[in-house]
Amino acid sequence: MQVIMETGRRQRGISLRKAALLATLLLVIPIISACARHEAAKAPSPQPRETTLPDARLIPELREGGYVIFFRHAATDLSASDAEEPDLRDCTTQRNLSPEGRRQARRIGEAFRELGIPTGPVLASPYCRTRMTATLAFGRVETTRSLLPPDYDPPGPREHPDLPPEALTRLLSTPPPPGKNAVLIGHESALREATGASLPEGGAAIFDPHRDKSPPAPLKTLPPDYWSRLATPEETTAQHEARSRR
Numbered sequence: 001m002q003v004i005m006e007t008g009r010r011q012r013g014i015s016l017r018k019a020a021l022l023a024t025l026l027l028v029i030p031i032i033s034a035c036a037r038h039e040a041a042k043a044p045s046p047q048p049r050e051t052t053l054p055d056a057r058l059i060p061e062l063r064e065g066g067y068v069i070f071f072r073h074a075a076t077d078l079s080a081s082d083a084e085e086p087d088l089r090d091c092t093t094q095r096n097l098s099p100e101g102r103r104q105a106r107r108i109g110e111a112f113r114e115l116g117i118p119t120g121p122v123l124a125s126p127y128c129r130t131r132m133t134a135t136l137a138f139g140r141v142e143t144t145r146s147l148l149p150p151d152y153d154p155p156g157p158r159e160h161p162d163l164p165p166e167a168l169t170r171l172l173s174t175p176p177p178p179g180k181n182a183v184l185i186g187h188e189s190a191l192r193e194a195t196g197a198s199l200p201e202g203g204a205a206i207f208d209p210h211r212d213k214s215p216p217a218p219l220k221t222l223p224p225d226y227w228s229r230l231a232t233p234e235e236t237t238a239q240h241e242a243r244s245r246r
Contacts, residue, residue: 053206053219059230062117065179067219068172068207071108072188072199073129074136075101075224086152091128101129102136104202104224109137111227120180123147123171130185138183146171147186150193168194172216175209182209200224 053061061067076095083093097105112119122138124130125147134141146167168190176182192198195215197205202224207216 068182068209070184070205073133074105075201088126094128105133105136107228118180120176122183124185134185149187149189172207173209
């Protein structure tokens with residue numbers, strides 16, 4: 001009998017210790033959780049990827065390369081219009097650059113050279129006004145149908161289906177060669193459909209192809225005279241170096 005009583009006391013003792021331990025845990029767990037929440041609140045949150053590019057950093061960043069620069073073609077003769085079914089091989093069926101647009105394109109190229117902004121691939125829509133903008137500004141061009149406006153209607157029966165809407169998106173998200181910037185010259189309607197952004201003739205939009213964003217969003221949009229205004233007020237690095245070698 002004594003053994004049975006001792007066993008009962010031990011079991012009651014164990015039960016009491018278990019109950020005490022459980023009560024202690026119920027008190028401590030909320031305190032530990034509160035501390036963990038407090039420490040998490042103090043920890044710095046990850047910095048979001050940059051969504052804009054300040055003026056002071058724009059040119060230094062572009063000199064390092066790695067960006068995609070989308071230009072809307074330079075100013076056109078607005079008294080003319082594209083034919084209903086423009087022939088891309090025949091400039092007379094299209095709205096073309098005005099004299100001011102030609103000067104505008106040349107000034108863009110001069111500013112890029114004076115500011116030391118390196119360019120890699122220069123791609124343009126097959127329209128004459130985009131190809132001419134590229135040639136006058138950068139001296140070279142490669143055409144791609146990915147930059148055609150979404151409402152392009154070729155003459156005659158269609159031999160190819162419409163371009164997929166992501167064609168321009170892929171170009172905006174493709175990194176250029178190291179140390180270079182990719183230049184795309186296209187149409188406002190194509191950019192607006194792909195990204196929601198809008199540009200005047202000769203305007204530009206800067207994209208970071210490494211950003212994981214869909215649709216792509218420009219880090220900065222620039223007016224047509226931005227480049228020439230930036231290059232002309234003071235002597236550029238390239239001009240200074242050239243003068244120093246004389």
